[in-house]
Structures are given as structure tokens and as C-alpha cells.
Amino acid sequence: MSITSWCLTAGFAWLVALGFPFAIAIGLAMTAALVLADIEPAFLAQAVISGAQQYSLLAIPLFMLAGELMTAGGLSQRLVDFASTLVRHRTGGLAMVAVLAALVFSAISGSAPATTAAIGAILIPAMARAGYSPAFAASIAVSAGVLGPLIPPSIAFIIWGIIAEQSISRLFLSGIVPGITLALGLLVICWVHAKRNNVPRLPRASMAETWRAFHEGKWALASPLVVLGGIYGGIVTPTEAAAVSCIYALLIGLFVERKLRPAQLPAIFAQAMRTSGIVCAIIAVSSGFGILVAQEQIALHFAQWMAQSIEQKWLALAALNIAFFLLAAVMDEIAIMVILGPMLIAIATRFGVDPVHFGAIIVTNVSIGMAAPPIGYCLFIGMAISKLSLGQISRAIWPQILLMLAVLFLTTYVPSFALLLQPR
Structure with a gap:
């Protein structure tokens, strides 16, 4: 070299x-x-400006802001209340509420950390009071947060769509089946944990209570329909849908729920800017990094080496998954996608992997990394809410990690699993 x-x-x-x-x-x-x-060193400044001027990048801060506005406006509480009336009376019902609420909230925020924070802040203390171990309560909130990158609209899919130059709408569709499968698996884990530990059931909600919770939560439940309906109805692009989501959350929080105060907005905007600023800075700087990597043909040489060393497609995908999982345990997931993107795409092309299918594999890996010890972002949010150590949550989360790996296996080796909803 x-x-x-x-x-x-x-x-x-x-x-x-x-x-x-x-x-x-x-x-x-x-x-x-x-x-x-x-x-010429001016190349760095030009590359950063060019990397930051991609239209699709606007969706990232906008979806993050929408998640912050939904939480501050009380819509996440409405989701929890409605989900509770549906399943709280079942074995493991309150833990199941966390999964169902996260499933809907994921379709609003597109972010794993935002989903974990919004749902965990409400349900981790509630589950601990209801008889669940605090470590399990935190681990299920962290695991449910992982649905954020899989269920559209997903920030991770937006980033990968920019890197791989693929249709973001098609990438969104590739995450739905893996995401719902993961959610169903988490519901089973909730049931098994509650059964083994004799967690008491909560009383069944009456029809009147269920209807009241649905009526009060109708604006929160309508948000995913507005966002996703606009995208797949051809009315708005994903970036425009993010702006619509922000306006929707702002109007509902201020004038319908009336839990959002104008005085809160500067702090909410600042928090969304801090979070998205980190992501966008990495992407902007990495655009120049990618140009130099392409110029030096590092990705091409690595892909050629891998093709010579590994002939079977399934083995190459297994090697990539193992490497990605190990890297995600110690490195920022977005940085991995951006920095290694050209190399990963070269390998996928060499082995003839469908680019949308490959995007689903990458984002499923990223999702697991959000919850994988030792530095998964969602783990630290769970620690902050539950006041537990990393070791305590890590010991409780291993069944969920195994479930995530099973979903990754299906996504990797059964292309139709990820591509089932693709337009023909």
C-alpha cells in the first residue's frame, strides 16, 4: 500500500x-x-461542503426533531397508554407494552436512541414497580429501541441510501419484515420472562377504557400513517415527510395535547441539533475520505483480496456479518457505514448481492450494534434511566441479542425475507 x-x-x-x-x-x-x-488542502474544505449539501441529509435532523417534539408533547405517553390497554392483562403484558409502543414510535422518529429514551423513561420504572427485575426492564426497553433503525422511516436507511446511491423508499420497505419479526420475537421473550419469574398480571382494560385510550391517542397513532402514507402515496419524498412529521408533532403538541410549551422549544431544538450535528459532521467529512479511498483503490483491492480468499457467497456474507458485529461493539455504527461503505459495496457487487437486500443486511447489523455491549448507544440510555451498570444490563440482554442475530441470519441468507414487500 x-x-x-x-x-x-x-x-x-x-x-x-x-x-x-x-x-x-x-x-x-x-x-x-x-x-x-x-x-491541494482546499480539497478537504470542498469535500466537507459537498458532503454536507446532500438534500437527503435534511431528513436526519428533521426526524430527530420530530421524535423530540413527540416526546415533549406527550404523544409517546399516549402510545404507551393505548398499548397498555391491549396487552397489559397478558403474561408479560407490561413488557409487551414497551415493544408495541416502540414499534409505533419507531415509525415516527426513525432513531434507536430516541425510541429507547421515549419508551424507556415511561416504562422502565413502571416495569420495575410491577415486579419485573430492573435489569430486564432496562434490557427490553433497549432491545425495543433497536426497532428504530428497522421500521421506516429509518435514519440508518437514509444514511445507507445516500452512501450506496439506492432508493431510500425501497430500502425502507426492506426493513419492515425484519423489524416486525424482531418485535414478535421480543413479545415471546417478554412472555417467557414473566412466566418464569411469576410476574403478576395487571387487570384487563375494559372496552370503555380501551376506547378512551384509543380516542386520546388517535393523533399519536395517526402520525406514522401521515408520514408513511405520504411517502408511499407519492405525495412527499422522505425528506419532505420528515418536515411534515415535525410540523405535525409541533401543532399537535402545542394546540391539541397542549403539553408542549413555546418556552420548551429552544431546548428541544438544541437537543435535536446536538444529536444530528454529530451524525451529519461524520457524513460530511467522510465524503472526502471516501473520495481518497476510491482514488487509492483501497476498497477495490480489499474486495479483490476477499474474492480470492473466499469463493462462496454465503461465507463472504458470514465474514462480513462477524466483522460488522465485532466492529459495532466498539465503534460508532454510523461511522462504520460511512467509512466502510465503499468497501462493503465493492464486496457486495463482487458477489452479486442485490443492493437493496445488502442495505437490509447492513442496517440490521447497525441495529444490533445499538444494543450490543460494550458501547451500544441504547445501552447507555438504558443505564441512565435505570441507574444500573453496564454489566447488569448486558447480562440481562443476551436472549434479545441472540434473537437479533437470528433475524440477521434470516435477513442475510433468505433474500425474500427482506425483499418481500418490494414492488414487482
């Missing part, structure tokens, strides 16, 4: 190991590579 390639690979890895933030590590590695390759 050339000295430029070493800067982009080993140099970047060394900076990350030293604890540099990913965006800064990418920028420094790029700067060193530019100097050594005698390329």
Missing part, C-alpha cells in the same frame, strides 16, 4: 484508538494523506 493508503487506514485507526472523535479523526487522517500525496 502507498503511504497515503496507510494514512487513511492505519492512521485513522490509530487516532480512533487514542480517543479522538470520529469526525476529527477522519479529518486529521485526510489532511495527512493530502499533504503526503501533494494534493
